[in-house]
Amino acid sequence: MKTLLYDxxxxxxxxxxxxxxxxLIFFAYPVVSTxxxxxxxxxxxxxxxIGFExxxxxxxxxxxxxxxxxSRYTFWTIVVLIPLPLLLAVFLNSKxxxxxxxxRSTLFIPSLTSVVVAGTIFRLxxxxxxxAVMNSLRHAVGLPTVNWLASSSLSMFVLIVLASWRFVGVNLIYFLSALQNIPSELYEAAEIDGANTLNKFFRVTLPLLKPVTIYVITISxxxxxxxxxxxxxxxxxxRSPNDIGLTMIGLLYREGIEKNNLGLGSAIGIMLLLITMVINVIQLKSFGLFKKEE
Incomplete structure (x- = not known):
């Protein structure tokens, strides 16, 4: 047996x-069972x-x-949590x-906070x-009190603020590590060719950040x-007013756990898996990841 292991x-x-x-145990088997x-x-x-019921x-x-x-939440988190951490990383990477x-430490600390604690604080x-803190700030500038979590647009704003507070630091680390791996010789060569700061950012930095950008978009x-x-x-x-806070996982939880309908909950989970796979394939294809290198 020992000889076989060293073969x-x-x-x-x-x-x-x-x-x-x-x-096989933690991904393939649960997916097949679902x-x-x-x-x-x-x-x-x-x-x-019961077939396709x-x-x-x-x-x-x-x-x-x-x-x-x-979908709205995912769209706005990508809109905010890609360019903002990227710009912060560029500034923090500057000499x-x-x-x-x-x-760097200050921006990363929120990601270590429990989402339960963060959600409770933001609710207050x-x-x-x-x-309430935000309504007090509104009063200070002469604006009336609003019920932030009773409006679809305002509640989405709160969710995006919460996501930005928690994940800007995480994406910042991804972009910062990629920036530090860009050879300084490329910037020196660009300066010799007369490139200014914006030219170096759009012609050198952004193209070389493409792999990490694709990764960040995928996980987002x-x-x-x-x-x-x-x-x-x-x-x-x-439960939220008119389901303005209902998400796909929330619907899965409602049908599968609260209503004890695991069959329908599984169908929701499979549809969610297919939706995320299709969207990710589209965005990967748009970045040219499936093109054959010549």
């Missing part, structure tokens, strides 16, 4: 085995196949509301920037009472469509 033909498979097992369950009626102690029941107003909310280590900050799409806890904490549960 050069067997050793690579031994090293890869932990990953293969973890992939696909099977989406065609079943799952009751305590019994299951029966769960997928037929999927197309409801709640589903489209949740899909719209998740002229003072206290850069302090600002954006509360409907006159004494996944994170946007999988958002649940933030919404759950802001509205103190999975």
């Amino acid at each position: 050069r033909r067997v050793a690579p498979y031994v090293f890869v085995l932990p990953f293969v097992l973890s992939f 696909i099977i369950m989406s065609f079943q009626e799952v009751l305590p102690g019994q299951t029966r196949f 769960n997928y037929k029941n999927l197309w409801s107003d709640s589903f489209f509301t949740a899909l719209l909310n998740s 002229r920037m003072i206290w850069s280590s302090f600002f 900050v954006f509360g409907q009472l006159d004494e 799409i996944y994170g946007g469509y999988s958002m649940f806890t933030e919404s759950f904490m802001l509205w103190s549960g999975n």
Whole structure:
């Protein structure tokens, strides 16, 4: 047995085995089980196949509301959490920037905060009472009290502010690490050719940041469509006025856990997986990731 493990033909498979097992146990098996369950009626102690009935029941107003909310949230997080961390990373990577280590730490600390704690604090900050922090600031400039979490547009604004507060530091680290790997000789060559600061940014920096930008967009799409806890904490549960805070995961939780309809919940999960896969394939194709190199 010892001789077999030290065999050069067997050793690579031994090293890869932990990953293969973890992939099969924690990803492949749950996905296959969910696909099977989406065609079943799952009751305590019994299951029966019902064909596409769960997928037929999927197309409801709640589903489209949740899909719209998740899509809006994902869109705005990408709009904010790609350019803003990128610009901050460029400034912090500059040799002229003072206290850069302090600002890096300060911006990253919010990502270490529990989302439950952050959601609770933001619910108080954006509360409907006159004494809430944001309403107090509005009063200071002569604006009336608003109920932030009762309006679709205002509640989306609160969710984006919460996401930005938590994840700007994370994306900043990704872009900063990529910036530090760009050879300084490229900037020196650009300066010799007469490039100014903007030219160097658009002609050198942005093209070389393409791989990390694709990665950040990909995880942002996944994170946007999988958002649940933030919404759950802001509205103190999975119920919001007119479902303005309902997300795809929130709908899955409502149908699969609260209503104990695991078959329909599985169908929602499979649809969510397909939606995120299609969107990611489209954005990867738009970046030319599937083109053959000449």
